Amino acid sequence: MIETLVRVVEAxxxxxxxxxxxATMSYGLxxxxxxxxxxxxxxxxIMMLAAFTTLVLWQxxxxxxxxxxxxxxxxxxxxxxxxxxVVVRRVSAAAPIVSLLLLFGTWLVMQAFANLxxxxxxxxxRPAYIDSVVHVGDVTLAYNRIFVFxxxxxxLVLLELFLRGTFLGRAIRALAQDREACAxxxxxxxxxxxxxxxxxxxxxxAAGCLLTLVFPFDPTNPFGVLQLKSFTxxxxxxxxxxxxxxxxxxxxxxxxxxxxxxxRPQLENLVSFVVLVVVLVVMPGxxxxxxxxxxxx
Amino acid sequence: xxxxxxxxxxxxxxxxxxxxxxxFEVAEGSITTLLGSNGAGKTTTLRTISxxxxxxxxxxRLGGERIDGVPPHRIVDxxxxxxxxxxxxxxxxxxxxxxVLGAYGRRGRPERARTLRSVYELFPRLAERRSQLxxxxxxxxxxMVAIGRxxxxxxxxxxxDEPSLGLAPILVDEVFRVIREIAAQRATVLxxxxxxxxxxxxxxxxxxxxxxxxxLAGPAKQIAGDAKVQTAYLGx
Numbered sequence: 065m066i067e068t069l070v071r072v073v074e075a076x077x078x079x080x081x082x083x084x085x086x087a088t089m090s091y092g093l094x095x096x097x098x099x100x101x102x103x104x105x106x107x108x109x110i111m112m113l114a115a116f117t118t119l120v121l122w123q124x125x126x127x128x129x130x131x132x133x134x135x136x137x138x139x140x141x142x143x144x145x146x147x148x149x150v151v152v153r154r155v156s157a158a159a160p161i162v163s164l165l166l167l168f169g170t171w172l173v174m175q176a177f178a179n180l181x182x183x184x185x186x187x188x189x190r191p192a193y194i195d196s197v198v199h200v201g202d203v204t205l206a207y208n209r210i211f212v213f214x215x216x217x218x219x220l221v222l223l224e225l226f227l228r229g230t231f232l233g234r235a236i237r238a239l240a241q242d243r244e245a246c247a248x249x250x251x252x253x254x255x256x257x258x259x260x261x262x263x264x265x266x267x268x269x270a271a272g273c274l275l276t277l278v279f280p281f282d283p284t285n286p287f288g289v290l291q292l293k294s295f296t297x298x299x300x301x302x303x304x305x306x307x308x309x310x311x312x313x314x315x316x317x318x319x320x321x322x323x324x325x326x327x328r329p330q331l332e333n334l335v336s337f338v339v340l341v342v343v344l345v346v347m348p349g350x351x352x353x354x355x356x357x358x359x360x361x
Numbered sequence: 362x363x364x365x366x367x368x369x370x371x372x373x374x375x376x377x378x379x380x381x382x383x384x385f386e387v388a389e390g391s392i393t394t395l396l397g398s399n400g401a402g403k404t405t406t407l408r409t410i411s412x413x414x415x416x417x418x419x420x421x422r423l424g425g426e427r428i429d430g431v432p433p434h435r436i437v438d439x440x441x442x443x444x445x446x447x448x449x450x451x452x453x454x455x456x457x458x459x460x461v462l463g464a465y466g467r468r469g470r471p472e473r474a475r476t477l478r479s480v481y482e483l484f485p486r487l488a489e490r491r492s493q494l495x496x497x498x499x500x501x502x503x504x505m506v507a508i509g510r511x512x513x514x515x516x517x518x519x520x521x522d523e524p525s526l527g528l529a530p531i532l533v534d535e536v537f538r539v540i541r542e543i544a545a546q547r548a549t550v551l552x553x554x555x556x557x558x559x560x561x562x563x564x565x566x567x568x569x570x571x572x573x574x575x576x577l578a579g580p581a582k583q584i585a586g587d588a589k590v591q592t593a594y595l596g597x
Contacts (some may be wrong), residue, residue, distance in 0.1 A: 231462070231465055231470070234454070234458055234461070234462050235462065235465060237451070237453075237454060238451045238454060238458075238462055241451040241452060241453055241454070242449050242450070242451055244413060244445070244449060245445065245449040245450070245451065246462075246465075247411075247412075247413060247433035247434060248411060248413070248433065248437065248442070248443050248445060248449070249437060249442075249462055249463050249464075249465045249466065249510065249513075249514060250433075250434045250437030250438055250465045250466025250467070250469070250514060251434055251462075251465050252432070252434045253433075253434070304453060
C-alpha cells in the first residue's frame, strides 16, 4: 500500500519534470498556429535537427545541453524565420491543406537529411551527472529531469515576459486575435509573422536541445510521437495562454506516468491518443471551454 | 491645398469593381463625411486609403505626397489612422493593452505615456476599466477603446468608420461630442456614418457615394438641403 502510494507520488513528480519539456515543444506549435493559423508539421523536424545539432556541439565542445540551449534556440529562431520567408509565406493565403502538406514535406526532407548525415543509429547525450539521482524521503528523482524541467520553466517564463511586456510581444498576441486591426495600428504584419514563426521554431529548438538529456533519439524517434503529444496538449490547453499549455502538459504527462506506474509501460504512448480523441469528442474547446462552462453554470 | 486628396480612385474586390473614379478632398482641421447606403463603397474607400486594399488606379495624397501603394503600417507612420467598422478590438487583451498597442507606430510610440493620459481624460470610463479584457466591455465602451486606440497613434487624419453603429442614443451623443473634440484639438476627421442627419450636423463638407461613385459633393449645409439627399437619406 505504502509502496503504491510512493509510486503514485513519484509519478506526479516525474510528470511535473517532463511537463517542462512538453510545454516548451507545444507552445511553439500553439504560438505559430495562433498567429498564422498554420499547423507547423515541421515542428518535429526542427526538434530533431536541434537534437542532432546539440549532439554535435556537445561532442565537439563538451558543453552541456543546458548551456548549449542558449546557442541552439537562437539558431533555430533563424531557421524558423528563413523557413517562414522562403516556404510558409508563399502559401499563407492558400487553403490550409497546402501549408500542411508543404510543412509535412519539409519534415520528411529534414528526416532524410538527418539520416544521410548522421545515420539511423540511436543517439543520446550523456553528461557526467546522467545517472545521478537525489532522494527526497522515499521518492527518487533524476538530476537530468530536474535540470530539464527548470530550463523549460525558465524559457517559458522569459517568453511570457516578452509577450506581455514588449511592443513586439503584444503585437504577436494581438496578431493571433485580429490581424487587420494590427495593420491598422502600424504593425508590419509580415515581419511580426516571421518573428512569431521564428519564436515557435526557437521553442522547438530549445525542446530538441533539452530532450537530448532525457530521451535517446534517432532521426525519426521519438519526434513523431512527441509531435502528436503536442497536438493533444494544445487541444487540451488551448492556444491562448502559456499557463493553459503548461497545465495540459502536466495533465498529459501525469496520465502517461500513472498508466506506466499502475498498468503497463507499453500503454504510455497510447494514453496521448486516447486523451486526444476523448478531448475532441467530449470537450472540443479544451480545458478553457470547460472552465468557462463551469463559471456560467 | 487639401490635407488629404483622393483622385479618381478605382478599386476591386477580386474581380468585382467596388470604386469608380472616386475623388474628394479633406481640408486640414475639418470634418469631412462620406455618406451613402450599405455597399456604396464607403468602407472600401477607407480601406483603400489605409492601404489594406491596394487601389487599381488613381491617386491618394497626404500633404501632396503620394500614399497609394504604401503598405498599411507605413501609412499609419505617416499619420493616416483608421478606426475600423465593428471596432476590431483584440478581445483577449486588456483595455490598456489595446490602447497602448495603438501607439505601435513611429508617431505614437515615443508619446505613448502622454497620449494614454489624454485618452483617459477623454474617456474616464476606460481608466476605470483599464485592466478589464476588451471583449467583456459593452458596445459603447468598446467603441471608446477603438477611438482611443486610433488616437494613440497620434493621427494627422483620423478616419472613423461607422462609430455610432449599434449604440444607444445617449452613447451616440457621446460619440459625436468626442468627434467634435477630436477635430477641434487633435486631428482632421474623415467620418463614414449611416447616421446621415448627425453626420451632416457636425461635418464641414460631405460627399455622397452611390454604387462606388461620388454622386454629390459640397459643403455639408448644402448637401443637407439637397432634395435628393433629404428623401433618400434623411427621410424628409
